[in-house]
Amino acid sequence: MSSETIVPPKVVLAKPIKSELLTQRVAAARWFLIPMLVALAVVAGWPLLRSIYFSFTDASLTDLYNAKFVGFKNYISWTTLKSGRTIYSGLLVDPVWWNAVWNTLRFAVVSVFFEAVLGMIVALVLNAEFKGRSIVRAAILIPWAIPTIVSAKMWAWMLNDQFGILNDLGLRLGLLGEKVAWTAQPDTAMTAVLIVDVWKTTPFMALLVLAGLQMIPKDIYEAAEIDGVHPVKQFFRITLPLVRPALMVAIIFRLLDAMRIFDLIYVLTPNSSATKTMSVVARENLFDFDKFAYGSAQSTLLFVIIAVMTALYIWLGRVRFDGGIDRCSGVIPRQPPFICWCW
């Protein structure tokens, strides 16, 4: 019998510290992010903060740096008259501003709706196999590649009431009884702007949707064919649900873009109250009317409206269509407004 006692070997527990590899990775990630963050802070963060700051002052173009802080006066202020009547003034009660908000919303919703529908149709066509597909794919991008100012001027001529080709065609085909001043008349100005924007931006939408369509494996369509699924039903039950994430992202991009529309309207229908959008009105105040602070307040509100709309869109879009299921992991996200970019 041995007298030796068995000594259990000392177990050295691994300390729960960050491994060196992880520390290195985090450090590397920081270094890669810094240039981007700096650039964003300089070109987006600083101007945004300045705009917000100016919106609380009485700044004017002639005297930017001696601006005094005036609180919410640019947004809303009131004076009570001797008669007891209270008169409100400021951005929140400005009918010109609310007209611009309404114009912008109308423009954004209608244009993005048509762009989404047409973009989907174009993408489906481009996704099909036919001869000369690559040429058509390149050609379809032309409207998008033309600078907005150029296409706006081009369309302005086509829509011209005296010399425009559209009036000429309409008259010859008997569709129009008389020449129409498309961009000048208040009742057609918005339609004209919408037509041009849809023409110009549908290719972009189509391209994003096409990218989504190409992610769908071809063989499930063959399985559907064997299952005897009608092509229309294939679209609604297979294509649409599977392309929806790409479509949603495309719509967000377009919506953000449409909410700050400026150049097309500035060129095509200058000074028409039927089409003036938030950006157009804000610029007017900033530079034309020398109401720099007031214009800043409008810019700030525009930023807030876009931010709220985007958050709402993402939140509603996910809850309503997804049943709250996170596409990345199949779990319900804890907080609804949570962008999941691997869609």
Place this chain on the structure above:
Amino acid sequence: MANIQLKDVRKSFGTVKVIKGVDLEIKSGEFMVFVGPSGCGKSTLLRLVAGLEDITSGQLLFDGEVVNGLTPSKRGIAMVFQSYALYPHMTVYDNMAFGLTLEKGSKEQIRERVTKAADLLQIGQYLDRLPKQLSGGQRQRVAIGRAIVRDPKVFLFDEPLSNLDAALRVATRIEIAKLHEDMNSVTMIYVTHDQVEAMTLADRICVLRDGVIEQVGTPMELYETPDSLFVAGFIGSPKMNFISGEAAAAYKAHTLGIRGEHLNVVSEGGVWNGKVIHTENLGADSYVYLEMGMEEPVVVRLDGNNNYHSGDVVHVSPMEDKLHRFDEEGKPIR
């Protein structure tokens, strides 16, 4: 339930001829395996039968009726794809029921059929899951289940086991064999490049090469009496040894074929001898690779393990009745 006939079926993609005239009859309830190297047209041939591709010329008949113009769903077929081809956004249940809801069956009937198929394949507990939440083997079962619920006359498999790992492949192979026993009235066509799958599953094998049929027969017919050098080399594992030159001339053949299991190691004075270049011990049997001056080393298959080392000289004799003799064109001399 369906007897399938192919009459001089041809298929071209543009100017590329893929199927160059195939005549074949597949009997009702038969398990037919299309086998061949990649690019031989076996998948295309299956897709022609399925109706996923148009037949360029020739006739395809189901029970004596020409079905060239019929859509896949009207042919009464079901197909299992190599990639599973499940609808990624639908649950397992919906994947299986999707084809049925279209046939306007009552909901209870559909539920009954799906549940029955799911139980048969032991995927009953996964009916609410999405395909991405399943393993490869489970996905393949769902794909098979989706085919079963359609109650097809013809069941088509396009390399269904290629994406599975080795162990799962064997298990699923056995399940498919069982399925064939259970559904013995259903004609099955199975495409594979794996000759082991072909040998184990098939009632008859159709060996394809370069768009034409090389040979059709039962697995044993192909193993014992191959109609060409190609079939001889393709069927059986390890590959049949080919011996040419003087050694073959002694047997009045251009090429001699002898399988590794039909070579006996003799101590002295064998018909041939060669130097060992490599050995593989698999436990139950073992392979010895001999350098005999041929294009490829000659493989000898031995029972149990062996103790040969590289450089050893080994004498072998073929079992005379198992020798295959081929002429210059690769046709057998019998």
